[in-house]
Amino acid sequence: MDGIGVIGSLTLDQLTILVTIVDTGSFSAAGRKLGRVQSAISQAIATLESLQGVSLFDRAGHRPVLTETGRALVAQARTVLESAERFEAAAARARTGVEPELVIAIDPLVPTAPLMESLRGLAVAYPNLPVTFSTEGLGGSLRRLRDGTAAIGICLLLPEVPEDVTARAMMRVRMRPVVAPHHPLASLGRPATRGDLEPHVQLVLSDPVDTERGNYGLSSSRLWRFVDLGRRMDFLLAGFGWCRMPEHLVEAPIAAGQLQYLELAEDPTPPEGLAIYAAHARHRPPGPAGRWLLAEFWRHLVMDKLVAE
Structure with missing residues (x-):
């Protein structure tokens, strides 16, 4: 000093x-x-x-x-x-001109491996920059961008990108319907119709503040709502219901026989997956460190062939 x-x-x-x-x-x-x-x-x-x-x-x-x-x-x-x-x-x-700190909010469905690699690089490029990282419930990242408590959100923006947000699609996460092997739907032997799904509990990842927001792909009349993705996985493995999960999170349980894919007769979820955006409030663009992180994140995604074309 x-x-x-x-x-x-x-x-x-x-x-x-x-x-x-x-x-x-x-x-x-x-x-x-x-x-x-x-x-x-x-x-x-x-x-x-x-x-x-x-x-x-x-x-x-x-x-x-x-x-x-x-x-x-x-x-x-x-x-x-x-x-x-x-x-x-x-x-x-x-x-x-570097921001005094960088606050990043991430949605629970986002794969974290490429982001972790980018954060390691950020620590080298900006070794003294305080970085705050938090995983938000569904819809939480967008709220934090809007209230100014986060500079960058890595998040879903459904049904479309809001006008007050600048966003770039970084990747797509494929959502797969899954169920425990001992659940009644697992032995159906054919694609499940809406009538088949309706009497069974659907385990829904929900916005903790506005539970009516983001209700996409609902097929059951009985909904159990979760904020935490890990907690929902616990109930899924225990056979309490069915849900759509990010493919990268269920590959291991599927291979271990703890879960199985559930074929749906009609599935409104895009087969190519849900778009994950890097976003910021339109009137608060990120500083040099934030821009560096996003560029590095994109580079890792390109290298790993995860970018949605």
Whole structure:
């Protein structure tokens, strides 16, 4: 960090000296690392002790040793210095136009492998950028874009892209009707009609705020609604009902015999899959780091041949 910086009656320089003494093992070693004479190091610590009214080192022995108070305050000093470094890094990013933080919201149906690879690259390209990542319930990503609490949403936009959102289709997720092998529909022996489906529970992934929003592909009169995809999978495996699941999430249970595909006589879900968008509020475009992430995400999808043509 450049500059001394003053916090109340102490300085960041004093805290740096204290931490360096502990890390290097002695006053003289700290002086060599910081390019100071030992007397200046000793004076800085003496001043810090006097101002704070505490004893940081026990000087009774051959080499000063941290007191109990000193050990506790060293931990606090590290926290203060780390916070100051984050402050300086955020200011530096602001000077270059990089967003102070990047908040990403993702829908539960989105495959995460290509996004994880892109996030690893982001950590290298922008090592000091605070990134917040959260998986939202269905519809949650769009809400966060609209209220400004997320810069980027990786999400479904059904039935169409809203006018206040800018979005690019990144991939498609194929949805497959599935059911547990011991469920009555599993032994039907033919494509299930709407009449076959109607008396059975359909396990629906639902918007936790607006349960009537996004009701697409409903075929049963009995609906059990879920916000969490994993919880819905538990009930699906237990045979409580049927539902459409992302193909990439049911491949393993299908192979293990825990689930089986359910053929439908009429299925309104697009056979090519549902479009997953990278989106942002139209009046709040992402900054350089956000744009970099989206470009890298797209590159990974192209490499993995997941992009919808």
